Amino acid sequence: MSLSSRCRTWVAWAMLGFCSLSALAQDRLPATAWKASASVERGRALLSNRQDSGCVLCHVVPGLVGGGDIGPSLVGLAERADAEQIRQRIADPRLLNPDTVMPAYFSTQGLQRVVTAYVGQTVLSGQALEDIVAYLLRDQSPTGPLGSHRP
């Protein structure tokens, strides 16, 4: 292998490494300032609201009745995703799947058909986002505070 082709191979590996690192970064959204005041009970109310958040229209949500099946069930979510991954999926699922039907709840980028009064605003407030994450990560053990609600 000549020096220049070896060099090209290194450059290709370096680029590959960079791309997979940035893909990883898009997978996670660090906690916002509202995490400290997050409320599991408010999160529960937000998740079950069919008009404003609409989460239960598309998801089966642990502890809530009558979830939809357009999106994956959120039962057992805490076992397959951590807080930063869950936060990112709610804030802007397009970063993981540009064709997703799930709305971007905490982004003002590239949203279509926004009613004028709401331009520049996110669908959920930062506090609401953290409330929902807190509910989805709550203690689901049978002895936990909401364990008896588990379906």
Ligand code: HEC
């Ligand atoms: C219009 C339907 C729809 C609505 C409304 C919706 N989602 Fe989703 N959601 C999806 C779909 C579909 C996916 C699968 C991801 C994809 O499309 O790539 C998903 C994925 C997710 C995931 C990742 C699940 C996993 O197993 O990886 C979470 C967490 C989530 N949604 C939470 C929410 C929350 C919280 C709300 C309400 C604030 C919500 N979703 C509203 C359709 C929806």
